[in-house]
Amino acid sequence: MKPFAFARPGSVAEAVREVSAEPNAVFLGGGTNLVDHLKLGVARPDLVVDVRTLTSRETTDTADGGLLVGAAVSNSELAADRRVREHYPVLAQALLAGANGQLRNLATVGGNPLQRTRCVYFQDVTTACNKREPGSGCAAVGGYTRYHAVLGVPAALPDATAADTCIATHPSDMAVALAALDAVVHVLGPQGARTLPFRELHRLPGDDPSRDTVLGHGDLVTAIELPPLPMAARSTYRKVRDRASYAFALVSVAAALDVDGDTVRDVRLALGGVAHVPWRATRAEEVLRGGPATEHAFRAAAEAELAAAQPQPGVDGGNGFKIPLLTRTITATLRDLTEGATS
């Protein structure tokens, strides 16, 4: 734990200026992730800028029939919003599947997708971690990998000593739903306001595992926009975890399905707990679109998506089980949507 300066500026623009001016500064939203990391020594900022009361706490209708959700809206509030429950049930369910009531009351829509990827070694400053300490290696390789990635990772046993190795997963449930819904992120940065597709917000480790997103220093998420998506009225979030509540996903599936008779007219599918990013299953979507809405086809699509999956060996049996688990969960989720069941 390291002392830091704390600022609570009067406006969003001021907050962006303050963070931009200090290379080792961070924004503070709900703090449900950052405060843990401050205590553990994982995050060691010199300046913490509190934006909780600066961004909007409103969810407003957009002209095209979507929703604009202010970054300061809490996860609880968004989950309870009637419009979300009716038009984007996958999002409401994902929000309610995350954390617990107390944390959801604190966590913000702007902050939740920006929580760091989850890995016990990242959280423990006495072990090697390229994300926390670039170049130090990756203690997770061959370690406790139950919650680690199987998609977007190069090999079943990556080089633990390489500076670019990282097999952590993104833990947000909400983000998986947002990836499926083609949400749009509103950002205010040092160069002004811009938007980017939610699917492009997170990044694979690439050659720099220390960066979880494409945001630059001083970029502040001010709102998340949900475009109109009528088919999302029939959507669902299925989270599979080691206990019934208050646990990160082993795997999760966010899905929206539009079926015309026996044919899949359109589909949105995203996976959680399996990659460094909320994983949009574009390969499976392609296989499904225009094809039959049968369990067999759902399984085939899941297998197509997972063809490149890489199980990670580890001390507690590794995470190879995630591949059959994902196949089964994707298949079951789409099957249930076809049958009209929502859970």
Next chain:
Amino acid sequence: MTDLLEPRAMGRDLVRRDGVQKVRGTATYAYETPVESPAFCHPVQATVARGRITGIDTEAAEALDGVLAVLTSENAERLASTDDAELAVLQSPDVAFRGQVVGVVVAETSELARQGADLVVVTYAEQEHDSALTVDHPGLYAPEKVNPSYDTDVVQGDVDAELAASAVVVSHTYATAMVHNNPLEPHASTALWDGSSLTLWDSTQGVHPDRKAVCTVFGLEEEQVRVVCPYVGGGFGSKGTPHANVVLVTMAARALPGRPVKLALTRQQMFSLAGYRTPTIQRMQLGADRDGRIRALTLDVVEQTSRIKEFAEQTGVPARMMYTANARRTTHRLAALDVPVPSWFRAPGECPGMFGPEVAMDELAHELGIDPIELRVRNDPERDPETGQPWSSRHLVECLREGAERFGWAGRDPRPGVRREGRWLVGTGVASSVYPTMRQAQSTADVRFEDGRYVVEIGAADLGTGAWTVLPQIAADALGVDVDDVEVRIGDTRYPIASVAGGSSGTNTWGSAIAVAAREFRGKFGTDPRDGDEASGQVDQADTDDEHATYAFGAQFVEARVDVDTGEVRVPRLLGVFACGRILNPRTARSQFIGGMTMGLSMALHENSVWDPRIGQVANHDLAEYHVTVNADVGDVQAHWLDEEDPYVNVMGAKGIGEIGIVGTAAAVSNAVWHATGVRVRELPVTLDRLLTALP
């Protein structure tokens, strides 16, 4: 046989006397003790699993404004006794396990102490470490005794011959996971050394045992040390013996005479410094006749201890007395590893030791086509098979029968994997439980008549168990007065000596001492005492019985549901029936039983300290990753008990109840999951990956 007290207050479901303070947040726990200008500690922990410290740079930490002291093995006081290696804190540069305390920073705030601890740079000459337990570890040895003083190996009869003569033999290896006690309140203390005496507010399961250990380690007289602990936020055994944190806070206080010092372990630190249950590997054989009568039972246990201090969990012990067998063998072998020191965890021995055998009984029942309850009934021994003594009371069969009735066991289809409700595969399971009824050798109670009321003082501990409430009930009946006229004071070494709250022995021991004190008081002063009249009683003056085998029994029933798509397990129903002598307070007792059963469910489905042998550490060392069962995992939890008064155990007729709830539950869960899915999970916890491949 003893004359039982007439139960008037005993048996009533009185509310907790400490309940209001706890609900309102006014009950002060050790760390919250209001003191003037406290200083705060943060330990520095070893980052290698074995080695020797070659250098400690404390300069940056000491340079921090607000850091008061940095203690390491280079400058810490030399302790009077280092016989207990776990408590020989900062006495040597040797590192015996990763996470061991190698220093402590004391500062004006807890944040500064933590920052200071981060700044201490320790360099090591690292050595090869060995921290992985395997069933054939080359270093396996037979300890002299197992906890606390049971025989390591017991062989009765000709096991090989009986196995050969058996119509059916079930032979499997079972395993339970390493688990950490994880009470909600961490190990925490406030300590004040005034230059000649120590006051220690410590979260402990026994103020007197705590004081004794501190006196031994620091070479102090008992008069110099006062330990205070009115409330404990859970212990589950992990606060039954003091750990390194108690020595560390005392050391820090002695380095700053006159300054109160506080230390609370972080959740992560508790995974290295506060004890845990060893993983166990149980090789089990059950040989039986076609009619289910057991001919041979063998249980060979492999488990771990730390290289610096032995703790031998008595996992094989319950199998020695639970069921009939013509021949039997139980053994324990340990590997001493470069790991943190294991210790007591709720029902040491019985809890893991009833997993393998109770799953094996289920497997045997299936092999023989006999109902699992009936198999247990057929092997219910008339006398203790190990000692030949009669039971003081044994109503296991009644527990099984009543549980079956309440649970709706009758007509159960024994076939596994055939019941489906929607997306759920459904099954039911049962297992037996047992826990010895123990009384400790030493405890004293004082009874004093004061302002028209009876004040009872004894240094007992209430870990949330209900001692604050139940001891007055015993005292009231022993004195023959209304319970409202009795005040019991506990949790302070200023009161007479009391034994540890462990082994489910607290109520038996302290209650017996209180009953003696009440008898003495009435003998001396009659029924019309004067203000200030006082008498004392010791537990060793209470009637004892050496002629009987004294145990509590129980049976747990579980309905398990397994998601056919994902293998997720839910337990909508968990029901236990117990025979534990007289239940002194149904309200607090139910809480103990339900708490124990829920902890057993947690052991069955969730709790697993995942050991990373590459670095020698629990990988999932916080409560986000180390899963403890939550409300959503369990639906209807019920505890019931038989009307049992055991006249041989004590004048209350009561047996201990703090631990039996956890015993047997995990086996019942595993048995129910098998019944639901057809998958026999012999290694805990029962996680979905162990079921997935066998699901349709």
